[in-house]
Amino acid sequence: MSETATIAATAEPKNYLTNRHTIQSWLFTVDHKRIAILYLISLTVFFLLGGAAAALFRLDLMTPQADLLQSETYNKLFTMHGIVMIFFFLVPSIPAVMGNFLVPVMIGAKDVAFPRLNLLSWYVFMAGGLIALGAIISGGVDTGWTFYTPYSSMYANSHVILAVAGAFIAGFSSIMTALNFIVTIQKMRAPGLTWFRLPLFIWAMYATSLVVILGTPVVAITLVMIFIERFFQFGLFDPALGGDPVLFQHLFWFYSHPAVYIMILPSMGVISEIVSCFSRRRLYGYTFVAFSSLAIAVIGFFVWGHHMFVSSQSAYAGLIFSFLTFFVAIPTAIKILNWIMTMYKGSISFDTPMLYAYGFLGLFTIGGLTGLFLSTMATDIHLHDTYFVVAHFHYVMVGGGVMGFLGALHFWWPKMTGRMYPEGWAKFAAIVIFIGFNLTFFPQFQLGYHGMPRRYHTYAEEFQILHVMSTAGASVLGAGYLIMAAYLGWSLFKGKRASANPWDARGLEWETTSPPPTENFLSTPTVTQEAYAYDKPSVTHVPPEEKRV
Amino acid sequence: MSEHHVMPIRVYLTIIAILMALTVATVWVAFLDFGYLNTVIAVGIAVIKALLVVMYFMHLKYAAPITRLFAGAGAVFFVILIAITLSDYRSRDWFPFPEPWEQAHEAPASH
Amino acid sequence: MSSHAHAHVAHHFESAEQQRQSAQLGMWIFLVTEVMFFGGLFAAYVVYRSLYPEAWVVGSHLLSIGLGGFNTAVLLASSLTMALAVHAAQTDKRNATAMWIVLTMVLGFVFLGVKVVEYAGKFEHHLVPGAHFHVDPMAELAKLEAAGVHVGQHLRHAFETANPSHVQLFYSLYFAMTGMHAVHMIIGAGLMIWLLANTLKGRYSSAYYNPVEVTGLYWHFVDIVWIFLFPMLYLIGRH
């Protein structure tokens, strides 16, 4: 990163990347934009690790019997994949990278409200990540990312305590980020930036932060309770004492269902930005989209029991949880409807971010609708703990969450790095990723429907053809990610210089230079119009001599 | 709005006196038998004490509306977590689980 | 005055008032996370108590109301001294601020000291969950009667039917909840030391006392947790 900075420094006026070059200026930075870059680098590493684990067990699943891995290793690999991808990639992804970079810029502030807390959150995140990696290196964990009791608390012989500690600590980093965002959005908006002039990405970050604030502490104490039971031998969920392992599931899913919205709401915010920009229209139904984010955040806390239909949860509780789960579909559908209405009669261009937005719309819709099969108690009994569930949440979390992240990465890449990526390669990679993803996970719906249980190392022979398709798809998907990594890396050094507003988009972040100066704006901007004013010319605060096209 | 609000010391002293009195009251009440109401009274007194601390010692009474909203949200979601979890346990025996197959259809003697 | 205030305004804030409101809101949001954090333990408590009320009666009878009540008074008093520390900072009384902070910290340590005595007693009486846990509800009932306590019908029934394993569950929760509370007290005491150092260095005045104020919020919150723990653990089912 610092080499890039050096090259840029020779010709450029100072920006946040070039104003200092030492390692310390990165490791002790309180600049939200640099912290975003730190997160981006660390998350990329975790994504690679989680992906490598998936690649290994996907390869093993090519054949019905165990060839490549021992069953224990297999269990540890899927656990590692889950823990790393959820706690160390998806949950922080858009908030910690894009949110950190964009929230202050989009609201015209110089920084987040608590810059040192922001830096601390990265260190805490890294500490959590390293401890979790320590658990993996010292022998692994085999409980699954859900840490279900009593296996995790009493019987598992793997390094549960370390893994739990890692996830616990990482939780604090997301709490710190969320707290920072809420206070920043609440107290630091530029003059004239009223609530209904805010970009919908900001609304989405606010809603996400609420979920983090209310949910994360509950999973934190739940993990502490596993720790207490394992370390001090105080039975808290121990059936021998009359404790109830299902209580763990209640507390775990109180966070972990809303955690899906921690992964998906930010993506929805991103899609709102991208869809309106590449349709050249103001976002249809702004207020509905804004409030649907809050609605999803709140309703998301009332549905957790749909993960427990086949546990000893009461049938009445199941009934109510099932009913409420259908309600979450309403605000989600409102959003999708409004994005489609935004595109209707818009002048659409198919730049890379828009391709990811389309990918999101298709894949997330499939993910969401298959969720209804699972939230219906009768069908869930058949589908519970099968590959159908695996396919469903990958469509939601990868098809929704990761597509949104990649869309955001491409949309704001020029702003973050000051460079354009090669459009042709980017479109190609987007298509490869889309095809690879569907080839990987669509067969899994069928596998699950036919009864293939999740987390099984070996399987009946008739499932093999679908497993081979899935593994083939995973290789295509992996290739797509690698192509992307290659051209993005290349663009850092050789990419065309980006202008302040390469997409002719609206919003404060496009009114400052690419990349922005450390203080974001040379003087505090005043906002006079609504977001998405695509019917009006774009505003710029860039001094004329710095304008380049 | 929330310009440095300095409360007179007299208020703090009144509040602490009430808090101490309520502590004595809650211990005293615990030894009287009101059936299930004992729990309600104990929690009720604790809620009043907590509110006094929150409103006066923590100045929530004079805080910005958004601060009060967050404090309220914390209390509401705390109750949601407990109430919904408990509702599962309370309703578990409302619906009889079907009998095991063997009992419902008497197994053939040969088995 | 205002130039003095400005020295404390970080570069990314427009005004001291904006900074103060941000600090306040930030602390309250943190306290919301704390409420939810303890919420998990409270949920476990409520569920298990609703399943095993008689074990909860036995468990709470083995705790000392005297020590618990004393500690409640100590913590309430420490909340008063904390509030007075903030008051002193607001009114530019530096020595008084320092004194109230010290007193708050001392009361905090008194609380923790009593807690240590209580924990030690539980070790002695085999009330710490695990292999050595042992409780005989009927023997405890006999002890109560020998001590001349009036044992009503409900109470007798609870002691006769309580399952010792469930009493152990009560003690698992007792240690988890009071232990987690004690951890928060220790952190609070650490914060008091930090506040004291900065007060003595003259960092706080009526123009800038955000750290005193928000640390105070934290301290009061820890007090509130105890306000609930005391009746829930010590007083439940005494009648």
Ligand SMILES: [Cu+2]
């Ligand atoms: Cu869910």
